[in-house]
Amino acid sequence: MRPAGRSELDSVYFDYPHFEEPAGNRRAHLSDPVQVAIVGAGPVGMVAALTLAREGIRSVLIESKSTFNDGSRAICIARQSFHILQSLGALEPFLAKALGWTTGRSFYRGRQILEFTMPDGPSEKFRPMYNLQQQYIEQYLWQAIDRNPLVDMRWQSRVTGLETGPDGVELTVTDPQETYTLKAEWLLAADGARSAIRKTMGLKLSGENYEGRYVIADVQMQHDYPTIRRALFDPECRPGGTVLIHKQPDDIWRIDYQLGPGEDESEALSEQTVRNSVARVLGDIGYSGDWDLEWWSIYSANTLALDDYRHGRVFFIGDSAHIVPIFGVRGLNNGIADAHNIGWKLGRVLNGLAGEDLLDSYTPERRGATLDVFANATKSARFMTPPSHGWRIMRDAALGLALEHPFAGELANPRQMTPFTYAGSPAVLLDDPGFAGGAAPGAAMPDAALADGFLSDRLGSGYTLVCFDSKLSGEVARLPGAPEVVCLDHPSDASRILGAAPGSAYLVRPDLHIAARWLDASAGGIAAAMKTLNFRKD
Amino acid sequence: MRQQDIEAVYEELATGIDRVGEPDANIFVAQVCLLLARELGDRDRALDLIRQALRLHGDKPVTAPAPAR
Numbered sequence: 001m002r003p004a005g006r007s008e009l010d011s012v013y014f015d016y017p018h019f020e021e022p023a024g025n026r027r028a029h030l031s032d033p034v035q036v037a038i039v040g041a042g043p044v045g046m047v048a049a050l051t052l053a054r055e056g057i058r059s060v061l062i063e064s065k066s067t068f069n070d071g072s073r074a075i076c077i078a079r080q081s082f083h084i085l086q087s088l089g090a091l092e093p094f095l096a097k098a099l100g101w102t103t104g105r106s107f108y109r110g111r112q113i114l115e116f117t118m119p120d121g122p123s124e125k126f127r128p129m130y131n132l133q134q135q136y137i138e139q140y141l142w143q144a145i146d147r148n149p150l151v152d153m154r155w156q157s158r159v160t161g162l163e164t165g166p167d168g169v170e171l172t173v174t175d176p177q178e179t180y181t182l183k184a185e186w187l188l189a190a191d192g193a194r195s196a197i198r199k200t201m202g203l204k205l206s207g208e209n210y211e212g213r214y215v216i217a218d219v220q221m222q223h224d225y226p227t228i229r230r231a232l233f234d235p236e237c238r239p240g241g242t243v244l245i246h247k248q249p250d251d252i253w254r255i256d257y258q259l260g261p262g263e264d265e266s267e268a269l270s271e272q273t274v275r276n277s278v279a280r281v282l283g284d285i286g287y288s289g290d291w292d293l294e295w296w297s298i299y300s301a302n303t304l305a306l307d308d309y310r311h312g313r314v315f316f317i318g319d320s321a322h323i324v325p326i327f328g329v330r331g332l333n334n335g336i337a338d339a340h341n342i343g344w345k346l347g348r349v350l351n352g353l354a355g356e357d358l359l360d361s362y363t364p365e366r367r368g369a370t371l372d373v374f375a376n377a378t379k380s381a382r383f384m385t386p387p388s389h390g391w392r393i394m395r396d397a398a399l400g401l402a403l404e405h406p407f408a409g410e411l412a413n414p415r416q417m418t419p420f421t422y423a424g425s426p427a428v429l430l431d432d433p434g435f436a437g438g439a440a441p442g443a444a445m446p447d448a449a450l451a452d453g454f455l456s457d458r459l460g461s462g463y464t465l466v467c468f469d470s471k472l473s474g475e476v477a478r479l480p481g482a483p484e485v486v487c488l489d490h491p492s493d494a495s496r497i498l499g500a501a502p503g504s505a506y507l508v509r510p511d512l513h514i515a516a517r518w519l520d521a522s523a524g525g526i527a528a529a530m531k532t533l534n535f536r537k538d
Numbered sequence: 539m540r541q542q543d544i545e546a547v548y549e550e551l552a553t554g555i556d557r558v559g560e561p562d563a564n565i566f567v568a569q570v571c572l573l574l575a576r577e578l579g580d581r582d583r584a585l586d587l588i589r590q591a592l593r594l595h596g597d598k599p600v601t602a603p604a605p606a607r
Contacts, residue, residue, distance in 0.1 A: 405573070
């Protein structure tokens with residue numbers, strides 16, 4: 001929502017473009033059958049299209065709106081998502097605009113009780129977290145899509161019908177000029193929390209709704225404070241409630257504040273009430289200058305997911321598959337990981353590099369990641385928004401104690417964000433028990449500093465073997481269907497981080513998760529691993 | 539611990555609850571528990587003691603609102 005007199009797209013800092021439906025001779029091909037159709041061009045749908053394009057696969061991307069998201073919404077992009085953006089060739093504008101951060105501070109009744117820092121260091125190319133408004137995220141992904149000939153983007157196009165069959169789907173699409181049908185072998189549903197595809201197929205999310213409701217408001221102001229996430233518990237401006245404050249680019253500040261159980265939602269969302277509430281928060285943090293109200297919205301904390309993210313030829317990615325509480329900043333980041341995960345797998349299947357069974361690893365990997373978020377987010381949500389008397393008593397006890405005892409303050413640590421480990425996935429091999437350190441198969445590949453840049457710069461264009469022995473490197477490069485090979489010095493920053501011996505090797509998947517590792521690798525073992533991981537029958 | 543030691547703890551808690559008063563007495567007792575548990579340094583022992591105390595209150599139904607499904 002926006003202040004009176006301003007339309008939904010009338011922002012104080014962002015110029016919304018306007019996109020027309022397909023025009024000219026493109027219209028003669030609207031019904032040409034496609035391998036992959038993607039519904040929803042939010043960040044998740046766009047990452048899916050770019051990931052498929054990287055594998056050389058064309059897609060049609062269908063979006064009912066004529067522009068980007070109307071507000072800032074998801075603003076925290078995690079390190080792993082930056083790695084994904086880099087692998088898609090979309091990183092540059094993100095890096096130039098987003099605000100990186102490592103630190104959070106929690107306050108109880110005005111006094112700081114905790115300062116936490118997320119893991120970071122010289123071996124990491126990217127900061128643990130970056131703040132950037134969702135419409136910029138969409139704009140920068142769109143720039144990458146616009147220069148990519150493999151993505152057929154169709155704005156102002158609404159899916160009005162869906163038939164599913166064993167060999168694909170038939171969509172009915174309506175745009176301002178006509179209604180047409182589109183056959184696709186595969187459908188990716190990236191159409192958000194209220195997914196029409198999900199509803200049409202009669203599928204339901206299951207899980208829990210929490211009571212807590214938050215108003216999120218963006219204001220523009222010249223506020224002198226670093227990019228540090230602030231959480232205010234029981235502050236003077238909202239007794240008994242919780243407030244979160246994040247800095248975004250363009251002098252925009254995100255203020256989230258909790259509504260009390262008795263507060264009426266429509267009253268809380270009126271412009272005057274939002275202005276008064278924001279003014280009180282700003283008073284609490286000692287800001288007395290001018291500010292502009294930009295945009296506001298409301299959310300509640302839910303942990304809801306589909307039981308299976310795949311239904312025949314349809315895959316659900318992002319919010320259409322799962323809704324997570326925002327406290328773990330996993331909504332956008334998990335959606336990006338979903339899109340990337342199914343994108344490279346479907347790409348390799350359609351390219352003939354992998355068998356179709358690879359696709360069955362999508363649900364266990366990504367639904368597993370969702371359930372992991374639920375477990376962490378449920379803890380955070382209980383702290384931010386205690387669901388009952390008992391939880392509230394203990395939360396308040398911990399906050400009070402934290403003024404003098406740091407261990408209690410740690411209970412307020414949101415434990416944001418480590419990428420999920422796909423242990424036990426069919427697309428990951430068993431660990432080599434010889435390793436004493438490093439990271440196990442299924443985990444995100446650790447980054448390391450090289451003489452010229454970072455290890456992560458050398459990964460992500462397919463399967464990559466990271467090894468330290470030039471003889472092995474040469475043998476693997478000659479294998480049929482060989483992975484890319486990155487041969488590093490031993491000893492080095494990388495060999496220490498990976499716990500590697502001179503003959504060790506890590507096989508890294510296109511999504512930068514570890515597929516397999518060997519303490520003492522051989523070309524034969526790597527060839528056998530590639531065969532297993534590709535699910536090829538031949 | 540001698541009887542007079544536990545008596546001293548008993549009295550300190552009683553006067554403490556009165557000094558804090560409602561509505562924060564619950565929070566005060568919870569803080570004491572967290573501090574004692576940390577000092578005890580034994581998760582299983584702490585959980586067992588909490589459950590021992592809970593048993594004194596019988597099989598009361600859960601009164602806390604479960605999250606809406």
